[in-house]
Every structure is written in structure tokens, then in C-alpha cells.
Amino acid sequence: MSKSEPMGPVRPYDVVVLGAGYAGLIAALRLGARKGGLRVALISARDQFLERVRLQESIVAPVAARIPSIAAFLGGTAVDFICGEVSALDADAQRVRVEIDGCEQELAFAQAVYALGSHIDVENVAGAAAHAYRLEGGEGSRAAAALRARLTETAGDPVRVVVVGGAETGIEAAGEIKTAWPGADVTMISRTPGFKGARVEKAVRAELIRLGVQLINGESVTEVQATKVLTGSGRSVACDICVWAGGLRSASLARDAGLATDGQGRIWVDANLRSISHLHILAVGDAAHPITPTGAPYRRSAFAALVSGAYAADAILAQRADRRLRPFSFSTFGQGIAIGRSGVGFVSYPDDRQILFVLTGGTARRVRNFFVWLVTAVLKVERRFPGFFFWPGRRRVSWREANDAIEKAAETVRA
Numbered sequence: 001m002s003k004s005e006p007m008g009p010v011r012p013y014d015v016v017v018l019g020a021g022y023a024g025l026i027a028a029l030r031l032g033a034r035k036g037g038l039r040v041a042l043i044s045a046r047d048q049f050l051e052r053v054r055l056q057e058s059i060v061a062p063v064a065a066r067i068p069s070i071a072a073f074l075g076g077t078a079v080d081f082i083c084g085e086v087s088a089l090d091a092d093a094q095r096v097r098v099e100i101d102g103c104e105q106e107l108a109f110a111q112a113v114y115a116l117g118s119h120i121d122v123e124n125v126a127g128a129a130a131h132a133y134r135l136e137g138g139e140g141s142r143a144a145a146a147l148r149a150r151l152t153e154t155a156g157d158p159v160r161v162v163v164v165g166g167a168e169t170g171i172e173a174a175g176e177i178k179t180a181w182p183g184a185d186v187t188m189i190s191r192t193p194g195f196k197g198a199r200v201e202k203a204v205r206a207e208l209i210r211l212g213v214q215l216i217n218g219e220s221v222t223e224v225q226a227t228k229v230l231t232g233s234g235r236s237v238a239c240d241i242c243v244w245a246g247g248l249r250s251a252s253l254a255r256d257a258g259l260a261t262d263g264q265g266r267i268w269v270d271a272n273l274r275s276i277s278h279l280h281i282l283a284v285g286d287a288a289h290p291i292t293p294t295g296a297p298y299r300r301s302a303f304a305a306l307v308s309g310a311y312a313a314d315a316i317l318a319q320r321a322d323r324r325l326r327p328f329s330f331s332t333f334g335q336g337i338a339i340g341r342s343g344v345g346f347v348s349y350p351d352d353r354q355i356l357f358v359l360t361g362g363t364a365r366r367v368r369n370f371f372v373w374l375v376t377a378v379l380k381v382e383r384r385f386p387g388f389f390f391w392p393g394r395r396r397v398s399w400r401e402a403n404d405a406i407e408k409a410a411e412t413v414r415a
């Protein structure tokens, strides 16, 4: 932590939750149940809840927040909401520093839930940070709102848009842009075809091609310039607008604090979602990387954020009651990808792999919209009835399997 003195006295909490995305908000709501009697603080950079899964919609028009004020949403609960930027974490001293309107405030905690999520990774490719737009909230010069302004200003011109990345975010961005600006020349560049298996890939491609999106596969973009992108094979693709959707990474705050993290800045966690290096800090959502099996594979998603956030709260409450929870695990239900006004959806029970049928068209889009709505509906019900949310697959991993995985991970570290 920086050496400068913070303003005001250090505020003590039993649990501090860092980040109010899906994972942090559900954890705070559950921990803050009045009957629990815990002093809980939830810190987040903004008061408005950002539904990241709808960011592609905001390329076309501003998206009205379903939870317009987190402070108001938490009214009547025992959670202290602190709207500020977490600027430093001292994991050993159990302190966190928050910048609020230019002033620094320090909070002390017995336990913390680290839920600071992720951001689009533009750090690893030359020129991406300077020249590419990304699906991020806020007013940044390269955020979704800025992309909307740029596309609106060029409407009517035959603008060339290159979307880099062929997974969910890239597909959704390309589909949305081509639907709203049909005159735009939209190209999506992806490294590896085979998104979610052959059937899903085929359905996604058919939807994109129907819209008129051009697909370049098997190419890695190595540099973004103001008017073109360059690929590893030496190809140059001209563009007026580049949208970067080439992967996510987490903030360096955890690594800077000395927590064990992976190459993408996610905190390595054990079967109870505790940091393997600092057991009093739990990590959830996009910021966590479990080293033990989790039933369905743990990938960054709104559902994984909800289940891990709820589990972390349960684990803290259980530990305080001298109980230990079964290892964290879950099953998935399905997935939906928005492609303009249409989409692709499929059942993925229980292991995040497509089974049964693949839905396409407007029906797939409506089903996706329903599940996106459901995520915030879950948060609203959890606010009224903390502990209400439960999920399938909570008994999929035994302690023996978890301990074997921990042993194996330790061997790898020793080797």
C-alpha cells in the first residue's frame, strides 16, 4: 500500500467485499442478513450496477440499468455501501484502501471477498489499447458508449469495422453492429474455429453470414494500427473501427498485494474459494481461479459469478459457526449468445457442453433475454430473502477429490 496517510479513522469490518458485480453483490447481500450480525462493507467504483452481459446492446443505445443505484438497493440491509475505487490491498495487515472523491479511506477487515471481476485484455497486443474499442461500461474514450458515438457519426458511410475475437464477446459485438448499421462492412477475425463444438459453431456462423458479417478464421492479430490490423501470417486488414474482444484479464491489485495469482491476474483458490496464499481472503467470479475440480468447468460467466459469490458467503458464515462446507461445485444449465435480434442457444447440463438441440433465431434471443433478466431477478429476491438462491450440482465434488487436486497442484509447484 502507498505510504501516504489516509483521511479519517480506519473503519473496522468483519467482512469487506471488493466489487459489486454479480459475484460481489450476491455475496454482500447474503453476508449482510440482519440476523447474522456481521459488519459488512461492499466497495465498488460505481453506484450503478453494470450488467456486463448486456454491454453489446449498449453499442446501439444506452441500456437502462435494472439496478440504477446500489446504495438505494442496499437500503434496509445491514451492508455499508462504499462507492469508491479500491486503490490498494494489504493482504497481511488485513487493510484495504479506497479512494472516495479524491480522498483516501482505509478499512480493516477480518475476512475479505475479492470480487473485482475482469476487463477486456488490451495489454498484450501492440496498438490495441490505443486504437481499439472494447465492450466496457463508463465514459472512457474506447468504451462501448464511445463506440456507439463513433458508429452513429459514420452512419450512412461505408465504414469498415473489424472485430477481433471469435468467442461470445466478439460474436455479439459483430452481430449487433451489422444489425444496427447494415451498411457497415463488418469482419470478424478469430484465431480458432470450433466455438463450443461443431454444432454451435455452425449455427453461430450461419447467423453471422446471414447478416453479412465476413469471417476470417485461423488468424491471430498481432498489431492494431489506426487504419488496419496486422495478423501473424502477415495479412493486413484495413479498418476504420477496430473492436477488441480478444480475451479478459483481472486487475493487478491481487498480485501486487502478494496473493498467488495465475497469468491472467486471477486469484488461485482452494475448494472453499479461499486464496491458497491468504486463507482469510476469498475470491469469486471472474477474479477467481479454482485449483480443485468444480463439477462443471469454471469459466468466466454471470452464472459462475452468482454461484461462487453465494458460496463464498456461505463458506464465511459456516466457518464462523465452526462448520466447514463441502467443496465448491455446480452444474450449468445452458448458454445463449445474442446475434443482433436473433441468437444461438443450447442446453449445457451439467458440464457446460452442448447437449440435445441448438436453438436459433428470435426464439434463442428471447430465451437468452429471459436468463439475463433472471440473473438480476435473483439478486432482487436475494436482497429480500438472503440465502434464498441455491444452484444445482452442489454435491459434485468430494473432499477426497479436492484434496487430491490440491496435492497434485502442490507437486506441480514443487517440480
Ligand SMILES: Cc1cc2nc3c(=O)[nH]c(=O)nc-3n(C[C@H](O)[C@H](O)[C@H](O)COP(=O)(O)OP(=O)(O)OC[C@H]3O[C@@H](n4cnc5c(N)ncnc54)[C@H](O)[C@@H]3O)c2cc1C
Pocket (backbone or CB within 6 Å): 018, 019, 020, 021, 022, 023, 024, 043, 044, 045, 046, 050, 052, 053, 054, 055, 056, 084, 085, 086, 087, 115, 116, 117, 118, 135, 168, 169, 251, 284, 285, 286, 287, 300, 301, 302, 303, 305, 336, 337
Ligand atoms: C461484453 C461482455 C458480454 C458478456 N456476455 C456474457 C453472457 O452472455 N453470459 C455470461 O454468463 N457472461 C457473459 N459475460 C461475462 C460476465 O459478464 C462476467 O463473467 C461477469 O460479469 C463476472 O462477474 P463478476 O461479479 O465477477 O465481475 P464484474 O461483473 O466484472 O464486476 C466487478 C465489479 O468490481 C468493480 N471494480 C473493479 N475494479 C474495482 C476497483 N479497483 N475498485 C472498486 N470497484 C472495482 C466493478 O466496477 C464491478 O462493479 C460477458 C462479458 C462481457 C465483457
